[in-house]
Amino acid sequence: MANKKFKCTVCGYIHEGAAAPEACPTCQAPASAFVELKAEKKLPTGSNAYTFAYAAAMVIVVAFLLSFVSSALRAKQDANVKLDTKKQILYSLNVTTADPDAYFSKNVKDMILKGDTIVEFKDDFATLYETEGKKGNFHVFVCNLDGQTKYVIPVYGAGLWGAIWGYVALNDDKNTVYGTYFSHASETPGLGAEIQSPAFQKRFEGKQVGDSLSAVKISVVKNGKVEDAKYEVDGISGGTITSTGVDAMLKSCLGNYTKFLSK
Template identity: 50%
Template structure:
């Protein structure tokens, strides 16, 4: 075949495209399992962080197995639909459904022999999704720990919700007042909230702080019936 002909050029280019596409598909397929494993492991680390469990230089998968006893699926009435499978529930998908149709994940954990309940949450920040986990003591009222993260909040401003400086003040706060669910307010620094516990929001990150405030209220609000039991 004439290597200088247009036909040769077209055939050669087509073969190269096909080979490259095959190699890319092969690499993507080969890496998918590892990527999926990393996503699962990262989620377990986030839950452990809400439980104040340090995973540095340790096996997060084993720590998760030791601490998380059940991965419940609840409905909005607070009834248990299943004692396993909650980890696989996509909170983003469930939030798009009517409340009475949602499957609500709940992690029942044990820390030094004490029962903790971890509730996952998802909301909206200034620039994109935010999410987190809140761990409650067995009184279903007192906060044991929290974890927050974000997709694209501004460094030094809204992104501060992922720092210990923002998270630590939640410890020991109460999500109920006089037996009724009130959530925890996230307020502007030096402001207060009447009738419920509150923490300072991020200075300069008003919209992200409001997003966390809404996420807490709406996220935990789905579990009100469970929290009553």
């Protein structure tokens, strides 16, 4: 005989038995005042089978959810990334405009290296220049800035915590730096992340990339240790590894362009 529980609605007394008592022992309420308490259904949260089933179901649900969100938003995200890349390229040219897309298609040409000259890049606008570099597509953005020609070269490398990248704009002598833009994925705020600050990026203006361009001479040195102001740029104190990363990034990426730049 299964024991059922009955609760007195008058005083709250709980009676255990097959049926409700005739009268409540504490407040003498009749049997009709009792209601049966149904045992709460408990899921077998301790059993192995349940645990496995739960884990499997959870993984499938979450996987579907994430891939659904990711594919539903892919197109919009790609458009954002392209727009942002164009903004960054224009930033290195000190151009701020409300409509980067329009400005870009009017004034900037996406070219790639072929031998020591550049030819037009015919594919869709690319945003991952590291992958492009591995494919042998070294991009140069040729920009017409109020009648003057500027060359923008994308650079990429590694900082302390993650990727760093940027764009270096050169004057039409292909040697003097006109402007730069640097950004990072996860450098330390206040230290390495300062490469994103205009104050740091302005330090590159007017520097020379190299002399005869047999090698890239522009470099980032420890804060306050600039000896040759023609090529050397002050690093960030406290952000040494990120500064070194910028230095290595400039040397390796601009190094791919020496033939084009020395011509």
